[in-house]
Structures are given as structure tokens and as C-alpha cells.
Amino acid sequence: MRPVRSPIFNDIPTVLLVLAGSFVVIFALGALFPQLGYLFLTIGAVIPGAGLQHPSPLGPWSPYIFHVFLHGGLMHLVFNTVATVTFGAGAFRPFGRGLTANIGFLLFFFVCSIAGAGLQVLVAPGSMIPMIGASTGLSGCIAAAGWAEGGYRGMLRFALPWGGFNILLALLGPLSPLPLSWAGHLGGLIAGVALYPVFVALFSSRRRRV
Incomplete structure (x- = not known):
């Protein structure tokens, strides 16, 4: 994969702003309306020990995706939002522009999120401690930004x-001293390391230009 050297902080794609904005909107809604916040947690919190008995109304697999939209406090939200935009911008650039590029990046982000949630479940299968946050997908973007840079x-x-x-x-x-999901982070990071070149090869609009 040929390196693409450009500043990470330039040209934040609209799809990243929408993704980051969704973190903020869902956090605000959950804070303003506690019953809605509880519903969000029920749908999105990864609880390894719950297994197939997970209480999500969307089914036990919904937390593997929706955990990225939930955050445990303002600092958690701010850090994950800023870092996702920062590293995501670098990771997005080799995809190019257009619908295919947007789809490719989002698929990559959520595959990394699923990998992070999956490793958390594998490492602590009996744990009832919920895991939330965008840092699973963010971890994949950290590796991806390095590939791109x-x-x-x-x-x-x-x-x-x-x-x-x-x-x-x-x-x-x-x-x-830090209540962080190291397994979730490593799962997302490993997926980013291994899969980013594949996603760019499949979804980059730049490779189809003539």
C-alpha cells in the first residue's frame, strides 16, 4: 500500500462530522431524558456475561455496533469524539471522495468496533461490567491513520x-487506575492493522480514476 503523506488534521470529511455529531446528540439526549438514556444503554452496552440473554430489544448482537454511540461522561465523550475526528480524518483520506468512500470508511470503522467488542467478550466472558464508547472503532482508526500517513x-x-x-x-x-477496556481497544487496533489496506483497496475512489 503506497503511503499517502498529508496532514492528519486537514479536510475533515462530512461523514466523520456526522459520526462525531451522533455521539454528541445521543449523549445529550440520554442526559436530558433518563428513560431514553436507559434505553440507549440497553441497546448498546456490551455485557459479556449476558450472552444471548442480553436485554437489548434489538437482539443480543446490537451492542456490538451500537456501543460506539454511548459514553460514560463528558470527558469520555470529548476525548473519543476529538480523537475519532482526528485519526478518522487521516484514515479517511486514502478512500477518496464520494458515496463509495464514505461506505468503505464506515464499514471499516464498524468492523473494528465489532472486533473490539468481540475480543472484550472473549477475554471476559462472565463479566457483567458494561463496555461502551467509540474507542473500539477509534483504535482501528489509529492504526489506519498510520497506514495512510x-x-x-x-x-x-x-x-x-x-x-x-x-x-x-x-x-x-x-x-x-484507569477503568478502560484494554481488550476492546486491542481488538479494534488489531482489526485496523490487518484490514485497513484491504478496505482501501476495495473502496477507494482514487483507484478507479482514469
């Missing part, structure tokens, strides 16, 4: 620090 070496430069930080959290276990 500097190819394989760029990916390593972006992915290794984030992966190492989450491995440290895993080693610390209950001693960790």
Missing part, C-alpha cells in the same frame, strides 16, 4: 504506543 512503518509508529499502553493495562489488571 506512512505505510507499514507509519502504522507501527501509530499502533505500537497505543497497543503497548493497553497491554500494560492488561498486565496491571485490577491494579490499573
Whole structure:
């Protein structure tokens, strides 16, 4: 995959602004209307120990996607929103423009989110602690932004620090001062490392230009 060197913060795509805006809108609705907030949690919170008995009215698989729209507090929301826009902008650029590019990026983001949720369930299958937040998909975008900025070496430069930080959290276990889903982060990151070049090859509008 040929590196695409351009500033990460330039030209934020509309699809990213819509995605980030949805985080804010859902957070605000949940805060203003507690019953609606409870419904959002029921639909979106990943609860590994619930298994097929998950209470979501949309079925036990809905949290694998919808957890990305939920956040546990203002700081959680701000960090994930800003980071998703920042790294997502870099990750989006090689897709080009147009409907196909938008679809490709969103599919990539949510595949990484599903991978993160899946690894969380595999690592802690009996846990009843809910996992929420966009950081599963965001973790995939961190690796993707590295791919876009500097190819394989760029990916390593972006992915290794984030992966190492989450491995440290895993080693610390209950001693960790941060209640972060290291498995969710690593699942999204691994998916981003492995799948981003495939998604760009399949969905990039730039590769179809003549």
C-alpha cells in the first residue's frame, strides 16, 4: 500500500462530522431524558456475561455496533469524539471522495468496533461490567491513520504506543487506575492493522480514476 503523506488534521470529511455529531446528540439526549438514556444503554452496552440473554430489544448482537454511540461522561465523550475526528480524518483520506468512500470508511470503522467488542467478550466472558464508547472503532482508526500517513512503518509508529499502553493495562489488571477496556481497544487496533489496506483497496475512489 503506497503511503499517502498529508496532514492528519486537514479536510475533515462530512461523514466523520456526522459520526462525531451522533455521539454528541445521543449523549445529550440520554442526559436530558433518563428513560431514553436507559434505553440507549440497553441497546448498546456490551455485557459479556449476558450472552444471548442480553436485554437489548434489538437482539443480543446490537451492542456490538451500537456501543460506539454511548459514553460514560463528558470527558469520555470529548476525548473519543476529538480523537475519532482526528485519526478518522487521516484514515479517511486514502478512500477518496464520494458515496463509495464514505461506505468503505464506515464499514471499516464498524468492523473494528465489532472486533473490539468481540475480543472484550472473549477475554471476559462472565463479566457483567458494561463496555461502551467509540474507542473500539477509534483504535482501528489509529492504526489506519498510520497506514495512510506512512505505510507499514507509519502504522507501527501509530499502533505500537497505543497497543503497548493497553497491554500494560492488561498486565496491571485490577491494579490499573484507569477503568478502560484494554481488550476492546486491542481488538479494534488489531482489526485496523490487518484490514485497513484491504478496505482501501476495495473502496477507494482514487483507484478507479482514469
